[in-house]
Amino acid sequence: MLQSIVNKYNIAGPRYTSYPTVPYWNLESFSLNKWKSSLITSFQESNSKEGISLYIHLPFCESLCTFCGCNKRITKQHNVESPYINAVLKEWNLYLNLFDEKPIIKELHLGGGTPTFFSPENLKQLIDGIFNHATRAKSHEFSFEGHPNNTTREHLQVLYDVGFRRVSYGVQDYNETVQKAIHRIQPFENVKRATELAREIGYTSVGHDIIFGLPFQTLEHVKETIIKTKELQPDRLAFYSYAHVPWIKGNGQRGFNDADLPSPKLKRAQYEIGKQLLAEVGYHEIGMDHFAITTDSLFESMESGNLHRNFMGYTASKTQVMIGLGVSSISDSWYGFSQNVKDIESYYDLLKSDIIPVYRGHILNEEDLVIRRHILNLMCRFKTAWSEDDLYFESLPDVLLQLKEMESDTLLQINSNTIELSEKGRPFVRNVCMAFDLLLQRKQPNRQLFSMTI
Structure with a gap:
């Protein structure tokens, strides 16, 4: 049955991180001026009451993961870091010019790409630059996505010192065959090291991202990944269904055939066994695709009715304004959405002309x-x-x-x-x-x- x-x-x-969904945005009636106006109105209504959220997209990766549908630039040249950070801070300053008071930042998330591609020193420069003209909310939640292979003690310490208390690590699956297919080789020992380092430094929420429905992934692979995950007891888990969207230009999902993917029947069984194993050790399902232990803020927000969803996924609290900085980032004023250009060179060119680098949106x-x-x-x-x-x-x-x-x-x-x-x-x-x-x-x-x- x-x-x-x-x-x-x-x-x-759709996954409904927004409504309307991006393909149904009314681009013809949208303009940058309308977006600015909606943002100013919303900021005036909500900044002093609840603060705002910031999402910063850091697009660089040293290698391509073939399961990933995110906007990224593959390079091993780390001289790209400083110019990009300077550009992001320039974009932030253009937004600051719209506001009549200092933003109060309640949520801040570094996504990618691979945020830990950047050196700890450059990440500190970025966060310090953001707060030159902003303040931290009393109950703020700052988080970043870390790659278990390259997240160092220095990364974790520097971000902890500027207010970060949550980190999520992309695990996907521990099986070597699956890892080779998605071009994401990371031994369990690397995830263990990164998880324990975060806790040793003082992070209060460590998350793992696990994906089911990956190429060559069996039911046994998912069981083994969940069992190993239980050893490390992350505070929250994202247990995602792999989104196979190879028609999206440049997303890299061409490294395997559709026939290599689990059938819908097997994929559903993978989810059910994963959910069962997680429930047995005290994880509670939060919304769609997320699980948390009772002491994590995501569980607490679900219990209190404050769980929120936006382009950052599920969040523990709501802000009416979310500003996205960096290439391809999406911003939300509640009354409107806007998305930045996806190409880094175009992003730089618009900022040189003092133009907020938005290329589409919806009011x-x-x-x-x-x-x-x-x-x-x-x-x-x-x-x-x-x-x-x-x-x-x-x-x-x-x-x-x-x-x-x-x-x-x-x-x-x-x-x-x-x-x-x-x-x-x-x-x-x-x-x-x-x-x-x-x-x-x-x-x-x-x-x-x-x-x-x-």
Whole structure:
């Protein structure tokens, strides 16, 4: 029965780090001036109340991981570090010119690429430069993505000294055959060393990223990876479904064939066994793809109803404003989105001309804002609600009609003014969100844009 449900709902769909999703942004009505205006409005509404979030994209990697769909530049030349950091700080200063008070930074995340490609000294220069004209929120959460092979004690200490308390390490899978296929060789000993170093220095949350559905990955491989992970007891885990999107230009997902990937049936079994093993040792499922122990801030935020989701994934608290710095970064003012150019040379050229390097975006209308809240509720709490004067929208009856079949399959329950997913239905939350996605419903894509939902 479960397998027939998986087959039925395993379709291409968004991961809903935003609504509208990027392919449905209205580019024609977007402009840089509209983006600035929406950001200024939102900053004035929220900075003193909750602070803002910063995401900084550091795109350089020394080698290509063939499972990765992120924007990156492969190089072993470390002389690229200083020019890039100077450019990011120039972009930050252009944003600072828009604000009438110092930003209060509540969340800061360094992503990539490989942030630990950069030297500890250059990372310190970057963070110090950010806080020359900003302040840290009292309950801030600063985090970075570390590569277990090159994250040194110096990296961890320097970032700890400037306020970082959370690090996540990309593990993916410990099996050598899988690692060779995805071009990511990292022994368990390297992950153990990096994890223990972080704890020794004082990091309060160490996370591991594990992926199922990778090429040549078997059910036994996932079991072995989870068992080894339990030895290190990370505070939180991202247990992701591999997103196979080789049609995205330049993402490197051409190092293996579709036939090398696990079947949907095997992929689902990998998730179920992983979830079972994690539950046995005290990990709780958080939203979609995430697990945490009870002392981690992600679990605490879920329990208190403060779990949030944005382009950084799940976060322990909400900020209305998220500014993305660096190539390809996406910013969110709540009322609008913008994305930076993806090419480093274009990024530098625009900054030389004192132009915020945005190349596309979307300004949300009233309908977008209502749908966004429903999708955020579903992704963070597996339920949503409405009344005649709050979150009701004209197309809601059609949405509920679409969801009737999922209700018949006992994946969710529809009440007079609420929807709540069942335990069985939680893995299908993306499918539920797709019913609310009016832009997707009105214009189905004529080619595959998204990864499979299961």
